Amino acid sequence: MEEAPNLKVKRPGGGEFYALVWTTTPWTLPASMALAFHPDLEYVLAEVEDGDVYIVAKGRANAVQEETSLRFVKFSEPVLGKVFEGAKFKHPFLDRIEPGVLAEYVTLEQGTGIVHTAPGHGAEDFYTGQRYGIDIYAPLDDEGRFTEGLPEYKGKTVFEANPFIVKLLQERGALVGEGKLSHSYPHCWRCHNPVIFRATEQWFIDLEHDKLRERALDEIAKVKWFPAWGEERMRKMVAERPDWCISRQRFWGVPLVVFYCEKCGELLKDFHALRNVVKWFEKEGADAWFTHSAAELLPPGTKCKCGATAFRKEKDILDVWFESGSTNLAVLKGNLWPADAYLEGPDQYRGWFQSSLLVAMGVRGHAPFRQIITHGWTLDADGRPMSKSKGTGELPAEIVEKWGADLLRLWVTSQDYQTDMRFSEPMVAQLAESYRKIRNTFRFALGNLDGFDPARDAVQDSQLQEMDAWMLYRTGELVEKCRAWYDEYAFHRVFHALHDFLVVDLSAFYFDVLKDRLYTFARRNTARRSAQTTMWRITSALVRLIAPILVFTAEEVWKLLPRAAGDAPSVHMALFPKREELVANVAPDKKRNWESLLDVREQALKKLEEARNSKLINSALEARLEMRASGKTLDLLRSYASWLPQLLIVSQVSVASANGKSPASSAANAVDEIEVRHADGKKCERCWNYSTHVGENQTYPTVCERCTAALAEIERSGNAKSGGA
């Protein structure tokens, strides 16, 4: 925001009328060519005491009195602005008649409702001027100095001229009000100096030529957009954009290959001759344009239609967006074109996406991409865009240095990148915790697969424990979901699903339950091998699924994971798992059973926690659960009675009929009653379970009956030929 003069200028109309006009840029007055009225706004003729009559928008009359010395004493009936179209007004200090014109952008927010129009100094004014066939007048040179006009300002720059023009208005009696106004004025983004608008000649690509716009719109409909709103955004932008101005006034860049005849000024349209420039570019690059003369660049004997043979080069360079828009032609050779997908931020709907589309439409007649994927903007912790100049940026290289590359990828992946994404240290720190959990879970699996050789030790599907087969099945479901999410680039859903499965289903549940089998059963016991086989298959599937997200960690896991013959040497060369790989034979009713058992487990854990808090037990293995249930739940518990202790990680579970007692809950799978007692017997030194049978075996007096059997099995296999881990 900055202060600008806020002037009310009167313009003599044809007779005794004055039009009141408002401006903040006095320097544009010499180029003022018309007065704009809104066609549908009401205007009044306001008379002051000395008899002068001013045209002013009805809705601004009061404001005008407050801002000027004018005191209106009489108002006419209002008339619509459209009546002033074609009216004639005198310029306040030049010998020029300005017509009244109509423009929709005139508002009642500020000023007088009448806007002075300088088609040479603003885009809106330019288009208004075009509509009325008014000259584009901009009497300024490249340094912003007036090249013609009154001696009061001629030769001065626009900013120097401002006060002199104000003075000029005062001297001519044309200034009825003067104030200061804070408003935003355009500035150079680079040097921050104020800029002025000046109409100049430029090169354009005509969007209507060869139906470019229409054909581009057709192509937009054929592209697949992620997210889907991209299509609508691009369609509107292309449908409504102006012609593409492709020339820029810079000292260096890719040149516009255009020659003008030195004699008659005509464009050289000899395309055979122009082609010669291509040879120079192939040899020396585009710089050849600047290091060679027109005579050198053109083939000998090139002539203008007028017969002259001397040419000058166009000095303007090509818009850099044209260059970026043509990269697909350079990068995607042969059948690699078009690209499968372009990936960029939302600003590129106006930039790269669009320039690429338009250039490719012109050259190839088709979009250079099959899909457009748009990511959100990167914001800081407060939701502000990251900005280098404001010092709010985070350099990816520094993040990688501090947290590791996988963490940076995890940050990207954990969020929905299609909306704006925030970055903050606490967020990454939290993500680091998730990362460690994932890593540890993989590490646990690897540790328990030490020495496991799939070719030798894996059990057949038919030998898998029911729970293990069920876990494979669940992994298969996850695989299917993740593959679908990858297909639609929904990476954050993949990450969240994998993370939750690893943390909840594996670490907290399945792996925890497996510990008993893994640690206490004989190494080559089929139940233990079933556990390992399942762990191995699940880990192999998950590590492949997570590989695009945690590239280094996944590779590390893959290198340490026992592999079957033919497995890829790198996880990044392996294919995603297929659901079929994970499906073991589990009947639908068994799946339902296990889901129900999970509900039972949840109920039991709450009771165990209560028991812990009341100091009845510490470890869950100190507990014996007495369950009473009815109906289907009772049937379920009875048929899975042998599974219950390991599933709940307690030493003993008894199941009894509720005997018509009122159920504790009406929820499905609700156990009517779960009572926690201290487990019977003594703690087995080996498996930590409590058992009344500890001490019964004389060979192993400190262990339970299960461990006695396990130890016997180990002894037998120890005497047999070695069979690996």
Next chain:
RNA sequence: GGGCCUGUAGCUCAGGUGGCUAGAGCGCGCCCCUGAUAAGGGCGAGGUCGACUGUUCAAGUCAGUCCAGGCCCA
């Protein structure tokens, strides 16, 4: 000012066609374990679903207005 987009617990996310006391993980609090240990397990407390107004028997879910934020224009 215009076009497009976003807004669910402290954080990151789920919640087709509107329907039970809004879910998950993390974080946090408390507890347990010590054979994943610079680990592991459990329980628990956290949300007026940006705001308001409508439509409906019923809205996080539909419509409208507004607020906050983002990208691009003006």
